[in-house]
Amino acid sequence: MSAKDEFQNYTNLLNLKYYNGKDNYSDGDIEDEIINYLKESQGDDAKLDNIFEKDTRWPIIYHLSHIRKNIVNWYPFKQGARILEIGAGMGAITGTLCDNASHVTAIELSKRRAEAIAIRNCNRDNLEIIVGNLNDIELPYKYDYITLIGVLEYAESFTHEEQPYNEFLKKISRFLAPDGKLLIAIENRLGLKYWCGAEEDHTNIQYDGISGYPSSKGVRTFGRNELETLLVSSGFKSNQFYYPLPDYKLPQVIFSDDYLPTIKNSKRYRPFYAGIENLHLSEHSAIDAVIDNNSFPMMANSFFVEATFNYNIDSKISFVTFNNDRFEHLRVHTRIVDNKKVEKFCDEKALKHLEGIKDNNFQLTKLGMPMIKEAMINNRIVSDFMPYETVEDRILDLFKNRKKERAIEVIDQFWNMLVSCSTKKADDNSYFYMEGYIDLIFSNCFIKEEFFCFFDQEWKFEVIPTDFILYRAITNLYRFNSFIETIISMNELLSRYNIDEYKINHFKDLDERIMNRILDKHIVEYLETRSQFNDSNCIEESHSDQINKICNDYESEIKRIHEENSNELNNKNNQIKSIVEDYEKEIDRLQNVNNSRVQEIQGMNDSRIKEICSDYESEIARLNAIISEHSIEMSLIKESNKELELYKNETQQNYILVRKAWKSYFKK
Known part of the structure; x- marks a missing residue:
């Protein structure tokens, strides 16, 4: 098939009936690079993972990392389901939804992003991609599931109502079957990472969400109670909260209200930050206190919520953990169901490895090793949940x-x-x-x-x-x-x-x-590179660097002021020197005048001679006064320089005390 025919296959998935010709949301030209990466990979996830060897910019990781699909690949979708994906982005989870549904409708505002979804899923026959604003789109179906992954927070920007978030939720609820479920992934504005100093994910302003978005419009997230109140007021009476760590974008582990983290397992994830410029606390060093005070649900970094109109009696997943940094054929994940069963699950490419795990259990049992009993059911290894300590x-x-x-x-x-x-x-x-x-x-x-x-x-x-x-x-x-x-x-x-x-x-x-x-190794490296920013020593070094920068800037300013004063002093010295030289020249001139007029003066009467001498002495006194005035000014300038030098020494002593105080603080 030619490249042109291949692209025609991509475009066949696109429904442009509601597209207004404008891509209102974008990460910029980097999206064209992402589309080129997708075309080069030809649907091979392993090739996408290799991209991170050379390119670890955040938009590349966010749109292309296989870890993105962890937010839904564990969820127990019912067979034959219809799924509506609102705000599908560049298709990070669309393929996983297609794997678990009879039909998926993906809605995306941006045509360029929709093309990326089509490229990633060109061989799917259960996918339709609609380009346009949901408010303008007519949908013929009622869906079993609707997903809002990183979408709800933007409702204000595309729903122009007095209560945009309520109105948006009420509108999409009309597309949901009576027993349907709304799946929401969103950041927590009171998340622990924000208390540690991380910038708000959408506004890039430190403490913006914590303080209630005082100057930001068009986007906002919610605390746990706020989000639950919003859902209930919009008609969703039953809401099951999950807590992905480090967040919903790149989940490594997912807790729930039925299986909350403990101090023993709270650090089995890598916090993921873009940088450390504003961090003043390690997330790992703070989370134990949060757990001890039963505050984790309120301070989790983000939420995944299953919202329904009525109470849901289906089996619930209590806990999920992922193995993100392995080669694709070895990625086996674990979930706990209703705190009764433990299931190991994987993609098709890792099924052979999953079967090997089952065989290992059998062989170790033959050796006499005490083993949990396991069974292979529907391509999952299932065992009883053991409520014992390890x-x-x-x-x-x-x-x-x-x-x-x-x-x-x-x-x-x-x-x-x-x-x-x-x-x-x-x-x-x-x-x-x-x-x-x-x-x-x-x-x-x-x-x-x-x-x-x-x-x-x-x-x-x-x-x-x-x-x-x-x-x-x-x-x-x-x-x-x-x-x-x-x-x-x-x-x-x-x-x-x-x-x-x-x-x-x-x-x-x-x-x-x-x-x-x-x-x-490529996945390990980009995860470790981002997570190293959470290390306490790294944060302490960053603070030391910032203090050093402040002190260096201060010393530079003192030096600049000293140089300016030195220049001013030199200018005054030159002025005084010029006055003295003029004075000496004037004396010489007067002496010459005096010598030339000796004969004339000798012929004058005594009173005239006295008058001339008096004028001469007055001029001498005036010039001496000028010299005296500038001498005083020179003394003041020298005294000022001495004070500046003492101030500089005092500043250096304070800097040493600050460094000692910081080091003592972080040791504690």
Whole structure:
């Protein structure tokens, strides 16, 4: 098929009946670059992921990252559903909606963006893309689901009513079937990231949402209670709230009111920021206090809401976690249903890996390892939800309560269990697994009383030493819980199990080689680059840099003032010097005049001579007064310079005290 025919296929998906010829919303010319990337990728998501090796600008990541679809790929759409996607953007989630529906109608204001949707979904036969304003469009269907992903906040800009948000919701509700569901994703104007200093996502003004958008028009988000009140007043009586972290744009984990985060699992996500210029607090350092005070639902960064007209008795997803940074064929995600069942799910490309996980469970059971029972149902691995703590939870609780010996005792028991299922090497009495199950770690093992039970065993590699598996368990424990170092250092704990420096270096290398087979480095790099801005040390360094800049600017200003005063002093000196020279010339002239008129003066009477001498002395006095006046002015200028020098020294001392105070603050 020629390129022209191929593009004709794209345009066949477009309905331009309601297009007014204007693209009113755009990220600019970068959208043309995005369309070129889409054409070059030819529908291959792996090729899109490779783009991030060279281009990590935010619009590129936002429109093209596979992580975008995480906001809906976990949702339990009913079979044969009709879905209306309002504000489809450049199609980041449209394909996922098509995978879960008999028909999708995507509405987009911008023709250029609509073309991007068509390019991404040119082979779909269950998609129609309508270009235009929803207020002008006539729709023939009632839909089972309507999605507003990053759309509701803009209602004021395209719905010109006294209550634009209510009116917009009431209008779209007319397109919803009686038992239909409205799915909304939106930022929380009171989100924790905004309290940490991040700029408001839409206005780029710090604290704009928190203060109620005092000067911004056309866009706004809502706090949790505000959003629920808005939905109820618009006819949606039943509303289920979910909390995507770090936000709905690039979800890594999704909590719900039925499964809220705890201090133990609150940091298993990477906060995602464009920069650190305004941050004064690490999100990770603040979230524990938010959770302790039962404030997480009010301070989550964003919401995903399932809104219905009446109470919904369908099964609900309680919790979802995603593996975003892996290669496409290894991306398996986990969700908890009604706090009763745990399901592992994936795209079609990762089904083989999912089947391998099921086989790992079977093989480990044969080895005598206690395992959660699993079943493969509809291309999902399903197991019972276990309301027990993990070994990692138990160890952390013991360390936090300073029960060091008891924590080590649990680790000893865990180690003995690993050894009991291992193969012993005859020549050096070491232990290994013929098939390396590297996920036999603390966080993947429940503990009830003194009994262990493993789950989530994804990986199986070649022969692996048993102490390498324990090394991974311990290093993962310390990775998110650095406080343990104050109780027992990681190296000391490793040495208890004969994992010395040589083994540590060898295991680091082995772990890196394994991770290179699992993780897509381009995705890891752009996630880590953005998330590093949340690091407390990074924020402290940023503050130090800002203080240094202020002090350097101040010193530069002092130097400038000093130079200006020095120039002024030099000008005064030159003026005085010129006056003195004129004075000396005048004296010489008068002396010459005096000599030339000696004979004449000698012939004058005494009174005339006295008169001339008096005038001469007066002129001398006048000139001396001028010299005296400028001498005083020079003294004042020199005194001013001394005061400036003292002020500069005082400023430098204050700067040193400020730096010490900041360092002391961040240490606390």
